[in-house]
Amino acid sequence: MSMLGIVALSGIVVNDALVLINYENELRIDSTQSTLQIIKTASIQRLRPILLTTLTTFCGLMPMIFETSRQAKMLIPMAISIGFGIMFATLILIPSLYLVVEDVRALLIKLKNTKTLVS
Numbered sequence: 001m002s003m004l005g006i007v008a009l010s011g012i013v014v015n016d017a018l019v020l021i022n023y024e025n026e027l028r029i030d031s032t033q034s035t036l037q038i039i040k041t042a043s044i045q046r047l048r049p050i051l052l053t054t055l056t057t058f059c060g061l062m063p064m065i066f067e068t069s070r071q072a073k074m075l076i077p078m079a080i081s082i083g084f085g086i087m088f089a090t091l092i093l094i095p096s097l098y099l100v101v102e103d104v105r106a107l108l109i110k111l112k113n114t115k116t117l118v119s
Contacts, residue, residue: 001074002077008078008082009085012053013085015053016089019049020042020043020095024038024039024098027041027042035106053090057082058084
């Protein structure tokens with residue numbers, strides 16, 4: 001059941017990531033700021049919709065997480081996977097991975113430019 005929770009979690013996280021990354025890309029087009037500054041600005045501007053989605057999902061799963069009946073014992077692992085996974089992924093993982101991808105992208109561009117200069 002935990003694996004099914006992770007599958008459901010991936011769909012929710014992709015939705016939140018699209019909201020954040022789309023706004024970051026819009027900011028990048030219109031701005032000359034650094035990548036870190038763009039991520040900070042986008043995270044602050046989109047915090048409300050992302051946080052509301054995250055908190056409502058987490059709060060909706062809380063009764064199932066704390067349920068003690070026998071019937072709910074099978075669904076509790078799925079609720080825990082979704083509830084805590086969305087808190088971690090949305091608030092920490094997505095902005096961090098965006099920075100990592102941008103650093104790798106900048107490194108590849110730098111390597112490509114030095115290879116072009118050498119040849």
